[in-house]
Amino acid sequence: MVKPESVKETIQIERQTAPQEEYTMRDVGIGFVVAIIGMVIAFGIPILTTV
Template sequence: MADHDDHDDESNEGRTTAPQSDYSMREVAIGTVVALIGLGVTFGIPLLVA
């Protein structure tokens, strides 16, 4: 079988996906708000309907 290595060895500095990347406080705040809204939808609506 042939080795299908379609990825370039060049690094692209414009995009990183490592979980160790630094996050700004703005990004942390947005993530917290999104999580709280998700929890509110997940648990709040069923509690209101019940």
């Protein structure tokens, strides 16, 4: 049976993250609209149903 320590020593994998791209104004606009819709659902509907 192989010990976990020996596996760590023999396998060396470099961890890499995905490259990040800049946000376009279109991306920002879509995110803003999605955030507004989410806030309306989360806060607006409960407020309107309790009044």
